[in-house]
Amino acid sequence: MNFEAGMALTDAGIRAAHRESLITSELSSRASRRPNHGAEAKVLRRLARALATSDAAMLDTLASEAARLCRAGSAGISVLESPPGRPASFRWAALAGHCAPLLNTYRPFDDSVCGVTLAMGKPELFRTPQRYFSSIEAVSPPVVEALLVPIPVGEGPWGAIWVMSHDENARFDAEDLRLLTSLADFTGAAMQVARMQALAEKRATEAEEAQQALRLAEERTYKFIAILSHELRSPIAPVVSSLDVLGRLETTSSAATRALDIAQRQMGRLQRLIDDLLDASRIRHGKVEVKMGTCQLADIVWDAVHAVQPAIEARKHQLTVHSPSEPVILHADAARLTQVLVNLLTNSAKYSPDGSHIELAAVVEHASESDGMTPTGSVRFTVTDNGYGIPADKLPYVFDMFTQLDSRPPSVDSGLGIGLALVRYLVECHGGTVTIASGDGRTGTSVTAMLPVLERLQVISPPARAGQCE
Incomplete structure (x- = not known):
């Protein structure tokens, strides 16, 4: 006492x-x-x-x-x-x-x-x-x-x-x-x-009890998110189908056309939010599948650029892509790597003022062969923009789930803060690492993903159009 x-x-x-x-x-x-x-x-x-x-x-x-x-x-x-x-x-x-x-x-x-x-x-x-x-x-x-x-x-x-x-x-x-x-x-x-x-x-007992309570609360939260996502998907599917049908009907009313465009655009946004929620739940429970196989780097880059092209064009951004001219064979999950690039490019498009410049670079880095063997090399993806930037004190947390940045303009659609968390998860599933830098913290961001997935470099003439992953 x-x-x-x-x-x-x-x-x-x-x-x-x-x-x-x-x-x-x-x-x-x-x-x-x-x-x-x-x-x-x-x-x-x-x-x-x-x-x-x-x-x-x-x-x-x-x-x-x-x-x-x-x-x-x-x-x-x-x-x-x-x-x-x-x-x-x-x-x-x-x-x-x-x-x-x-x-x-x-x-x-x-x-x-x-x-x-x-x-x-x-x-x-x-x-x-x-x-x-x-x-x-x-x-x-x-x-x-x-x-x-x-x-x-x-x-x-x-x-x-x-x-x-x-x-x-x-x-x-x-x-x-x-x-x-x-x-x-x-x-x-x-x-x-x-x-x-x-x-x-x-104090150790209290800390353990607090951690247990936090884990239970987190588990309930993710369970609720999973249930909510599935429940929302059911009524959305027929709405999307109905909007597609309406879009194919001829109409002379410009007001009806604009209303339909708005409805389709917002429904697409809602679908993306639901997909993000499902990804968050899958990451939490380790259920995001990564299926490794043989694929080509060019396919992954092309598919990602094609997927974000509407968002790039809508904001009048200029996208520059640098990628090896010769075919590069990877041992990876092509769909998941495409998802990584799509998330990074979408972030750049979203968090940059209209008319900004965005760059995607894919660089092959060969491993040393001093041991007489031919070890697996790496592919370095870098997405750079001259957008709003990220404050230095926020950089350590941007890959955490549900992270939101208050420094972004209020007019920017910030989403749920899941995209970069998913990027890190998928990159680490490939045995890689991801880093982020943001210049002076006010303009420009650069995200680099290093993945040890290079299988070999083919010295053949590239096909007119890269095929799908094997």
Whole structure:
């Protein structure tokens, strides 16, 4: 507990009757026996072994060894506690000798030798304490002297270690004080370690519970997304079919034609959003299939450019493509690599002002052949634009699921923040890596995907039109 908040007694507030029992100054003038450091070291080793068993075992050992080292009739450990609805008090947590039957009984803070000792903030010696403290009247035989030392734990006292003499001829000396202080310091350090360990374990448990709750919430979210996506697809299909039928009908009304164009365009956008939601759910559950096979680089590039051409033309962008002139054979999932390029090019088209320049470069990088073998080479795809750019502090997060950038103009359709997450997933499924850079963070973005999928470079005349992936 917090000592300052729970203490009901201060040095200035100690009762006069309690002060009359203090004879601490006599310790310095009494004859003292010589220190026995060997015995002390053995006791500390026994305490360390007991601590490895449990805190309770260590406290029991501490009380017994304190009584033995100080030749006391009783010894104990008083722990400062503040039970709910009750004032601060001391629990006798470990006892040895005559006081043993009083184990786990309580003494009020403001009527106890421990309370006075902690209020004074230093070791204290009391004479015939039962005459001044009613809380220990039950101790038998009568107490002649009591020597107490605070046990420091962290920023305040945790309790006290004490010994009592029940014999007029057995008085405590400076060596008893030194031994008790040594035991108190050891106990304080041990209890601080135990306290920090308990706190660490508690926080670890809380963190694990929070992580589990987060995982469950995330699982429910993705399950809802999957269900929602499938449920939305069912009514959308007949709407798309109906719009296609209407589009084939002849009409002389320009207003009807414009309305139909708007409906088809927005329905296409809705379909893309649903597809994105389905992809997010599949990524979460690892169900995005990647089927590796033999295909040609030219096919992948052409298919991607063909797919984004309407978006490029709608925004009046200029798209430049650089690709090897000779056929390049890849071992990859052609459809998934096409999807990677489509997502990157679509982002560039979406997040660039009308009339911007976009560049797609596909570069073959051959691996070293120094080992006598012909290892697989790589293909580097780079999509560059001079669009709105990405702030430097946002770059580390752009490949995370559902990431949105507030820096984009409000008129820009930002989507759901799934496209780049899917790009990273698909690139990594091919054993590759993807990086992003954004100049000064205000204009221009460059995304590079490096994929170790090169199978071989064919030195043959390219076909007039690349075929489909095998």
